[in-house]
Amino acid sequence: MLFDFTHDHDGERxxxxxxxxxxxxxxxxxxxxxxxxxxxxxxxxxxxxAHGSRGIAFDFSGHGKSTGKLGELSLRRxxxxxxxxxxxxxxxxxxxxxxxxxxxxxxxxxxxxxxGDRVTALGLCAPAVYTPExxxxxFGDGKGRFSEIIRQPDGWRQAHALQALRAYEGRAVLAVPGxxxxxxxxxxxxxxxxxxxxxxxTRFDLxxxxxxxxxxxxxxxxxxxxxxxxVLTGLDDRxxxxxxxxxxxxxxxxxSVADSRLLSGGWSSQMRRLxxxxxxxxxxxxxxxxxxRHHAPGLLTREASVLALLAGQAGIPAPEVxxxxxxxxxxxxxxxxxxxxxxxxxxxEDDLDRRLDLLAGQLxxxxxxxxxxxxxxYQAWTSPERVRTxxxxxxxxxxxxxxxxxxxxxxxxxxxxxxxxxxxxxxAGQDLRITGIVDWVETxxxxxxxxxxxxxxxxxxxxxxxxxLGFPERYEAQGGRDLADDLDHLYWRLLDALHYCPDAAKxxxxxxxxxxxxxxSDVLGERLESYVxxxxxxxx
Numbered sequence: 001m002l003f004d005f006t007h008d009h010d011g012e013r014x015x016x017x018x019x020x021x022x023x024x025x026x027x028x029x030x031x032x033x034x035x036x037x038x039x040x041x042x043x044x045x046x047x048x049x050a051h052g053s054r055g056i057a058f059d060f061s062g063h064g065k066s067t068g069k070l071g072e073l074s075l076r077r078x079x080x081x082x083x084x085x086x087x088x089x090x091x092x093x094x095x096x097x098x099x100x101x102x103x104x105x106x107x108x109x110x111x112x113x114x115x116g117d118r119v120t121a122l123g124l125c126a127p128a129v130y131t132p133e134x135x136x137x138x139f140g141d142g143k144g145r146f147s148e149i150i151r152q153p154d155g156w157r158q159a160h161a162l163q164a165l166r167a168y169e170g171r172a173v174l175a176v177p178g179x180x181x182x183x184x185x186x187x188x189x190x191x192x193x194x195x196x197x198x199x200x201x202t203r204f205d206l207x208x209x210x211x212x213x214x215x216x217x218x219x220x221x222x223x224x225x226x227x228x229x230x231v232l233t234g235l236d237d238r239x240x241x242x243x244x245x246x247x248x249x250x251x252x253x254x255x256s257v258a259d260s261r262l263l264s265g266g267w268s269s270q271m272r273r274l275x276x277x278x279x280x281x282x283x284x285x286x287x288x289x290x291x292x293r294h295h296a297p298g299l300l301t302r303e304a305s306v307l308a309l310l311a312g313q314a315g316i317p318a319p320e321v322x323x324x325x326x327x328x329x330x331x332x333x334x335x336x337x338x339x340x341x342x343x344x345x346x347x348x349e350d351d352l353d354r355r356l357d358l359l360a361g362q363l364x365x366x367x368x369x370x371x372x373x374x375x376x377x378y379q380a381w382t383s384p385e386r387v388r389t390x391x392x393x394x395x396x397x398x399x400x401x402x403x404x405x406x407x408x409x410x411x412x413x414x415x416x417x418x419x420x421x422x423x424x425x426x427x428a429g430q431d432l433r434i435t436g437i438v439d440w441v442e443t444x445x446x447x448x449x450x451x452x453x454x455x456x457x458x459x460x461x462x463x464x465x466x467x468x469l470g471f472p473e474r475y476e477a478q479g480g481r482d483l484a485d486d487l488d489h490l491y492w493r494l495l496d497a498l499h500y501c502p503d504a505a506k507x508x509x510x511x512x513x514x515x516x517x518x519x520x521s522d523v524l525g526e527r528l529e530s531y532v533x534x535x536x537x538x539x540x
Contacts, residue, residue: 002045002055009084010077015065016058017042018089020049025095025120025235028086028111029057031214032102033128033139037064040214043221044099047228053097056089074146075135078103079110086111097231099123101214102182105191106130109161112168120238121171122199123231125213126183127191129162131155156187165194169262171239172199173230177216178207193506196289198262198270200239200332202230203290234332243331247284250323250337251276260284264345264513267421268292268441273340281340282322283438286333296334299441300326303336306375306440315365317341317424317436341436343424347462347514354432356467359423359455360474362434367448367481369413378414378446380406382499389501390529398532401540402495407488409447412481416442418451419458421510448481449492457497460531461504461524462511469534490539497532504528 002019016038027048029041038045038057045055060078061068090096096119100108105127112119130150137146149155165172172195176188195201204227209216217224234241247257256277263271263283269292272284285303287296301324310318319338325331346355384403389395415422417439424436452475460468472483483489500507505521512519 002042002049005058005089007058007085007088009081012061012068013066014058014061014081014085016056016085016089017045018054018056019045020054021052022054024052024054025097025232026054026056026086026090027097027099027231028082028090029055030082030098030100030104030107031057031059031063032100032104032126032212035063036101036212036214039064040218041101042218044214044217044224044228047224048097048099048232051228051232053232054090056085058085071140072138074138075103075106075110075130078107079114082107082111083114086115093118095120095235097121097123097235099125099231100127101125102211103128106159106161109159109164113160113164119168119170120235121173121231122165122168122195123173123175123227124191124195125175125217126177126180126188126211127174128183129156129159129187129191131158132160157190162190162194165191165199166197168195169198169238170200171231171233171235173202173204173227175204175206175213175227177209177211177213178205179209180211182211192290193509196270197509199288200234201288202233204230240332243284243286243333243335246325246330246335247274247337249330264510267507267510268439271438283319283338283340285336285338286331287335288333293328293334296328297326300324300334300336302375302443303439303441306443307338309371310369310440313369315362316369317434318440319436319438341424341438343426343435345421345423345514346425347420347511347516349463351428351432352463352467354429355420355425356459356471356474357478358425358432358434359418359420360471360480361478362423362437363415363418363448363451363455363475364478364480366415366418366451367412371413374411374445375413375443376445377411378416378444378450380495382495382501387498387501389498390525394529394533394536395501397536397540398494398498401487401490401536402498404491407447407484407491409449409484409488410481411445412448414444414446414448414451415440416444416446416451416454418455420455420462421458421514447484447492448475449483449489450496452480452483453493453496456493457500457528457531460497461500461508461519461527462516465527465531465534468531469538486539490535493535493539494532497528497535500528 002017049055059066062070098108134149259275274282322337422439426435456468456471504524
């Protein structure tokens with residue numbers, strides 16, 4: 001049963017409901033903008049209560065039964081009102097589950113930043129996020145300053161909400177309507193990218209719905225129940241109950257995980273270092289992003305087989321497989337458990353020349369591997385039909401170069417995703433050495449040029465175009481295979497570089513996590529253009 005309450009805050013009276021078991025987690029459900037109110041959310045709050053949670057919902061000022069004027073409300077005041085209600089009706093401690101619709105996506109992110117580890121689960125339903133410039137501005141009548149700010153193209157990309165969601169490590173469910181005329185698809189994808197960085201994430205698609213998901217959940221019992229169950233999955237373990245149980249089973253002999261730490265630098269998957277009670281470490285690779293989760297059976301099965309092949313290969317420090325659940329039969333997500341390697345990822349500028357020579361030498365050793373059974377043939381990651389470049393003659397010339405059949409090549413063993421983010425280093429100066437190579441899911445058979453091209457593009461973006469342009473010479477100086485002649489080599493180089501269009505910054509997120517805050521969208525865009533121009537001048 002839900003009980004009505006009113007709460008006085010900042011000269012206004014906020015109206016809401018609460019109910020359920022006070023000893024469990026508290027679920028706070030927040031309505032969206034416009035004519036939204038708690039009234040539409042009552043069945044959803046009841047559902048959370050029926051699943052053992054304490055439930056709270058209230059009307060922001062200017063909405064529903066609360067006093068105040070909607071035009072005087074702001075994102076800041078929404079956050080402050082939510083904190084005022086939560087602190088009274090959820091207390092000073094205990095787990096919080098935050099559910100937000102539309103505009104309350106921003107409010108939920110603000111609350112995540114405020115309450116930190118108290119927040120164990122999120123449910124975001126067609127969420128919006130906003131530029132920091134809009135934080136303090138009253139909403140007005142829809143024609144004023146707030147509306148002007150939020151309609152600035154791509155202004156939302158700087159939203160602090162995305163940073164808060166990216167840092168969040170609990171359970172997260174993103175409910176996505178089939179048609180949304182309010183929230184641009186790019187916003188939804190950016191929220192998803194943020195949540196898949198650290199959270200135990202599930203995308204909850206509702207293909208027959210539109211933006212007002214609170215109305216859909218009000219009227220559709222089955223979807224409402226499934227959504228609540230998804231949000232509350234594994235609540236005591238921040239969503240990771242099944243994975244933790246599977247890992248414990250693989251350890252056996254009464255061993256256990258004493259500590260789990262998320263590793264920086266991953267893009268396609270989440271990487272965690274597990275410290276066991278005996279002091280030894282393992283690494284857990286988990287595919288959470290929907291695209292990679294879909295392809296995980298092939299990716300993880302291939303990686304496990306490649307790691308078995310590389311065991312004992314001289315000069316290739318790859319992890320050893322402990323166990324794999326490629327289809328998530330036992331885990332929350334597809335997962336690979338493997339040995340931990342020493343060293344750390346280096347994307348700084350120190351010892352750069354020495355590191356680049358070591359990278360080149362490592363590629364040479366990869367390309368000398370002769371497997372009993374060839375891995376799959378390489379796959380191109382872009383094509384003239386798929387690539388989206390900026391306007392201009394430079395980019396047209398670049399795309400025209402790859403508008404042909406692939407050049408003939410002598411195949412070899414490829415890592416296929418070899419770049420500084422997948423290499424571990426130890427030591428410094430003359431003692432610097434490579435101690436680990438990770439991420440073997442894309443291992444392929446193809447031209448040596450393609451591995452060289454991929455590492456070159458990464459170096460151009462990380463350190464400047466000249467480092468990418470000069471990397472093939474380092475590879476050849478280390479005794480690498482013969483690379484293709486000019487126009488054929490240019491094909492492979494641009495096939496890789498154009499994969500980073502139109503937004504190189506999206507793929508550089510892990511580098512920024514490792515401290516490279518200088519790698520802004522503008523910097524990366526300029527570096528990519530200069531690199532492509534340099535390739536055309538040198539080989540075209």
